[in-house]
Amino acid sequence: MKLIENLAALMERSGDNPYSLARKVKARYGTSPTQPTLARILDGTSREPRRSSLQPVADYYGVSVDALFDDDLTRRGEGAPVSTPSRGDSLSIPVTDAWGSMGLGAPQPEHEAIVSGLTVSMDWVRHSLPRISHPSRLAVLTAFGRSMEPTLEDGDTMLVDRGVSEIREDGIFVIALDDELYVKRVQRRLPDKAIIIKSDNPHYEPMVVENGDRNKLEILGRVVWVWKGIKL
Known part of the structure; x- marks a missing residue:
């Protein structure tokens, strides 16, 4: 499943695990899949995760939710964590x-x-x-x-x-x-x-x-x- 492969590759690139990714995304956007949810996605238990759950993670990596399912995402070199300017910036x-x-x-x-x-x-x-x-x-x-x-x-x-x-x-x-x-x-x-x-x-x-x-x-x-x- 490309979602699993892409998430694993993006997390490896940023040096994260499900716990650290959930913590960082929640700190930046105020919402995130929980560590158990991310773990279930990565081990294939959660086969159809909600798009609303994936959106904060996609935002963190600077890609769309659709791109998380894309065969070419990591091959194109996309998906570095991005810094989103705050209000007023x-x-x-x-x-x-x-x-x-x-x-x-x-x-x-x-x-x-x-x-x-x-x-x-x-x-x-x-x-x-x-x-x-x-x-x-x-x-x-x-x-x-x-x-x-x-x-x-x-x-x-x-x-x-x-x-x-x-x-x-x-x-x-x-x-x-x-x-x-x-x-x-x-x-x-x-x-x-x-x-x-x-x-x-x-x-x-x-x-x-x-x-x-x-x-x-x-x-x-x-x-x-x-x-x-x-x-x-």
Whole structure:
């Protein structure tokens, strides 16, 4: 079970055991699975732990709850304990040199570099972005192209929650499809589990990823906020 493997690997990386992890998480967030609960998860006794129990642990490691079940979590090197700013503090969000095409797609970069930071208050984050996976998973990307107009315009600055790696609800996502990077509206087609990739600009045709081709599609994050400038 990947949850057990990932939790064990994350705890080993941080030098924790069920007792110390429960104590640290409770001290930081005020709530945590108890040491016996964590022990039951790790030994496989608790086969379907509640997501609400796992959320404080996921927050502590700076990942989403979904990522705890992800085959690639530890292989990607994610999951270091994070420091969450307290109320009134500021948060520096990394600005990367990656950019998302809203047109025909752009080659997915092999590496990304952090070129600067965008500082916002944690009070703003809590008020404006209450449903993000974790503040540490936010990143700033620039949108290029016109296929998402009027929602997104060429050059708009986007806040992306990179802790989202699955489509649990429809929205605008940064995706990689056949090694090309896109920013698109993504919808699930429930009868056959296909994925519909749409542009808000009606001049662009939608794309459909059939269920059997889902391995070609990678969810890199969900767009949660857009700063729109006025072009003169």
